[in-house]
Amino acid sequence: MNRANKLTDEQYENNFEELTPPFTRNSAVSEAFRCLYCFDAPCIRACPTHIDIPTFIKKILTGNPLGSAKTIYESNWLALTCAKACPVDDLCEGACVLNEKGEKPIQIGRLQRYSVEYYLDSGKGNLFNKKSFNGKSVGIIGSGPAGLACGAELSLLGYKVEIYESDKVPGGLNTWGIAPYKTRQYDSLREVELIKNLGVTIHTCVTIGQTISFDELLNRHDAIFIGIGLGESENLDIPGENLKGVSGAVKLIKEIKKEKWSSIDIGRRVAVIGAGNTSIDAATNAKRLGAEEVTIIYRRSENEMPANNFEYELAKSDGIIFKFLTSPIEIIGNSSVEGLRCLKMELGEKDEHGRRKPVPVPNSEFEIPVDMVITALGQKFNAEFLELIPDIKISNRKLLVDTDTYQTGNPKVFAGGDCINGGKEVVNAAYDGKQAAHGIDRFLTNTP
């Protein structure tokens, strides 16, 4: 592969420096002061975990950051990752009434980070009273945000909780899937540690179906929660996909999250296929690793692009090139990638989701010279694993659960996170996990 030159250690650290620095106490209080302390605030409703945002902000203002952190953790066990990685423009901050007032919204994410880090740095133990052990145990598959949230909540409810993680490092996508300029592994592992300190056991390097069977797991525990997320990046299903220099975005970002920057080979010219938030992560990371030219290829137009505005702006400021209405048809090269053959597209009739369908423009084939292709068209659904579980139902690449209890078709099995929603934000998984814990509790205590 035609590799980009390696950078100096200093350049790498500069490139991956966090986008939003922490507040100082002084700046946090100043920002907290701007909050109007709305009643029945729109930001609370916009947060998928419904954190009582005005209350936690008010507590920063009064000099009660521990109380502030407690308010946050009452709703969300992954408060640190959410504070740093949530698409706040689309959630809490987008709903802030100050937008309507013609002012900048409160920096809710940054304030949340202030309180949460204050608590984590304080060395103070558990903020909540734990119910005494009720004699029951729950097994959780996957230590990503859904599994961690479910485990933490169950632990407080008095259950023995064991999380099974196939990787050797726990945390799921919080550990492996978020761009390093938003969160580092350290952040994710701090949250894992917090949850372990609640009494949750995490078994790493355990793959269900290989290390132990699902049946054995069912025997061991009174209930099971599945928080396995999704799999590797989807294939493009075009010729040349096996050439050297083709990588899935998920795999690449996992490599990057090891923070051994210089060990990662990146092409001089990189094409990223797809224009979702993960595509932007892959593109900006490639650029920050030293790629000279990074192009995002998307078959629809700017208007249909799934990436949110914050990510789009970030990519543009990183100098990422966007080729809209372009569809790749072949990756060219002898042994490694040398180019990408594409077709021009135009938008036709609306499809079943109401999005205009891209159709090829006749005789519009052209080639882009690239050295690396990163695929980011979403993640694979882990149907193979789910087939091991009796009585569950899958529809449209989603594991079906009761919307209230998160129970699957198998009464002892519950699920949440990306495997039930097709791939959303950390904050959605955090909510699912917590809600599912209560679904499990109701099931195991026969409470309607």
Add this chain to the structure above:
Amino acid sequence: MIDLSTDCGGIKSPNPFWLASAPPSNSAYQNCKAFEAGWGGTVWKTIGGPVMNVCNRYGSLELNREKLVGINNVELISDRNIETNLKEIAETKRLWSDRAVVVSLMVESKKEAWQDIVKRTIDTGADGIELNYGCPHGMSERGMGAAVGQVPEYCKMITEWVTEVSSIPVLVKLTPNVTDIRFPARAVKQANADGIALINTINSIMGIDLDTLKILPSVAGKSSHGGFAGPAVKPIALHMVSQVANDPEVNLPISGVGGISTWRDAAEFILLGSSSVQICTAVMHYGFRIIDDLIEGLTNWMESKGFSTIDEIKGKALNQISDFGNFDLLHKTVARIDQGKCIHCNLCYISCEDAAHQAIDLKKVNGYNETTVKEEECVGCSLCALVCPVDECITMVRVDDESASKTWNELTSEFKDQGKPLTWENLAEFQKKYGIEIH
């Protein structure tokens, strides 16, 4: 052309903005620098007998990140000797003949001491004298300052000693730490004072450091009440100024002091009867440079309102001050919410619901909360309008037809004429007649 010049009890200045007797007017350097910046006058920091100051002298009231919303101090009068001060006063007056140089005085309560310092002050060429009857700490324990200001007889006695020998105007600065400010004001009027300055600082404890449990400010572990000043005291000062201004037994020019930070504050003090205004805390916070906006802002406002002199606005709002018994009981307002301006913070709802009269509905409309006033429940208290963070979103609208009016005094006198006692039943009958329902 706007003319800001003023005359306060015979003390003339090109604009009404004077430095109050306080740290900013401590020295010739500071007073000359203030005049250079454009200040109309100064009241030289009180000179008098030997004192020594301590550290720390000041405490700050911080409110929601706003520093020095209030400041208290245990600082004493000038800790520089009289000779140095008098020499600098004479020099300053020589350099700045068009500005008002007033000298604040405080000596022990002996006739000779007062008359001596007054004579020496006159010799400097100063334009006037201000008697400090207000300092609430340090000096009062030695029988001076507020110890005088709190006893009308002492106020009268000392003022008489001074006016007996003074050939220049004498203002008396009063302490607010009294039950009724009109009594010391009347006393100094009887002693032939030329004007009154008010208010001095208010007794206060600033707070407690919750880490060390030390009272603030702390002087090596000991603390005491100090004099409270700054924006937080303005409403109290405005009230006292209006009381003195409206008292027919006083009828003296007033130099308004207490929490004046901006031209808006100054305009309010003048509208309630002040001829000049004195400023300290705002200068302690930002320096003499604030004079630029004080002058310009007041000028622009006067121009926009069609006023051209300070005399035209002086006391212009005083005639509105009345007794509660003269308020119209049939004047009815209700809150109206401009839905186009509403940002859906719902603070009007929760304040009315929990702390007023449950007169605002909160309903979900298209996923938004919509707040609407139940006018039949609204008592017109205006709490919602006060908490609303959006300008002009909630307004209090008059809804009575203005055909009738009845004050409490009129009502009770009618009752008396009709031989009706003041009972809840008789009151209810009156309310019913005018459609007033109390929930």
